[in-house]
Amino acid sequence: MAALTLTDLFAVPDLDRSLQPALQQALDGKAKPPGALGRIEELALTLGLIQRRLKPAVERPVLLVFAGDHGLTRSGVAAFPSGVTVAMVDTLLAGKASANAFARVVGAEVRVIDAGVAADLSGREGLVHAKIAPGTADASVEPAMTAAQAEAALLAGAQVAEDAIADGADLLALGEMGIGNSASAALLMHRLAPAPLDDCVGQGAGHSPEGMARKRAVLAQAAARSDATAPFEVLTQFGGYEIAMMAGAVLAAARAGAPVLIDGFIGTAAALLAIRLAPAARGYCLFAHASAEAGHRLMLEALNARPLLGLDMRLGEGTGALLAVPLVQAACALLSEVAELSDVLEAAG
Structure with missing residues (x-):
């Protein structure tokens, strides 16, 4: 083949x-x-x-959690160090993250994928190894990834989705883990919604007022560095490997005729990217919840999407998508x- x-x-x-x-x-x-x-x-x-x-x-829901690190964290866009990504990957693999708890409640399988974590995870049992590179470059000073890396990430995400569907998954829920990924998602939203950058930048995992000012300044510098608006180029300039893989998973699921539950702000940025790359993918996306993260409702409006839930959540990991699984099953x-x-x-x- x-x-x-x-x-x-x-x-x-x-x-x-x-x-x-x-x-x-x-x-x-x-x-x-x-x-x-x-x-x-x-x-x-x-x-x-x-x-x-x-x-x-819907009898076999599967949550795919893509993990990756971001060079933007070196410029101070995140309140936590990138090492937290590794720690949370280990927590997910141990079955002790919020996503694991929610998945057990709704009967979903969890698969964790190393899309681009800035550490050697080769010995982690149960991890799907798909690393493109150990984190992206710092998008405030250079493109986050090369065109070849962006292509590889999209195709790797598609493969992960195809494998899950081949194993019997009839609903894919998408989640992510990556310190700094709300910054990358904000830049993607800014160019692909499109929307003013200030409307796209939120707290992420939490910031002091000083931290928010620094995040806004760094993202303004990144946005000024490139005028990219074409979806694939926007991905190379500002994206994360886990976001690219989620977009690839959306596209693969759509091609297979499988529904995809989209999580919060970062997940919706990935869906936005997928839909800008292939507009027909919109018809296969179910939007789980309205995140408390600034900008999410505007991004949902840009996609003409009405979320199923509004719980003021902004954790990520696919937690909101998991909580929407029973609604999908009830509809069936x-x-x-x-x-x-x-x-x-x-x-x-």
């Missing part, structure tokens, strides 16, 4: 809407007033379209398990 290319990856088919009348008829015929379940009905219809089935099902159950209104009325005489 020929190796996947970027041309292949970007060739995402438009969402096939031929089943929409039948799905709507099925929803309206359930034992409830039409539209009474509101957005759960909308979600059920979307899932049916994505899976191309009148009775969609509406189509597959709820009685027909006609049967209920007949029984009532």
Whole structure:
């Protein structure tokens, strides 16, 4: 089989809407007033379209957590050192992170991927080894990655998604871990939404007022260094390896007809990148929650996306995406398990 290319990856088919009348008829015929379940009905219809089935099902949700470090941290955009990325990867592998706890509650498998952590993780058992490089370059002074590295990251993320789907995953949730990645995501949002940079910069993992001023100054310097607006070039200038891999995973899932649950600010930046690279990918994305991170709601608006939840979360790791899994499963159950209104009325005489 020929190796996947970027041309292949970007060739995402438009969402096939031929089943929409039948799905709507099925929803309206359930034992409830039409539209009474509101957005759960909308979600059920979307899932049916994505899976191309009148009775969609989600039985094997898988969370993919991509980890990577950012050269921007050397210029002071983060409140924590990049070594925290390694520590949290180990915590995820040990099953003790928030994402692990939530995954157990909703019955999701967790896979952790080294996209570009600035440390040798070769001995970590259970880790998916896909490292492009040990962290990106400092985007405030030079491009974050080369074109070859960006291509490799997109294709590696696609491969991770394809492997999960081949193993039986019928819903992918995307998460990330990487100190400094809210800075990278802000720059991607700035160019790809597009939006004023000040509207894109938030607290990330937490900052003092002085830290926020420094973060804004460094990101302004990065933005002034390049006028890139084309999606792939924006990725090379400002992106992170974990963000690139998440974008590749979105595109691969869309090509396979699998729904993708998008997490918070960084995850939505990855989805934004994927959708700017292949606009049809938008039809396969489900947006889990509205993050408390500044700029997330604006980015959702740029994608015409309505999140399923609003819990004031901003942790990352895919935690918000995991909490939306039961809603997705409930929407499937509406189509597959709820009685027909006609049967209920007949029984009532």
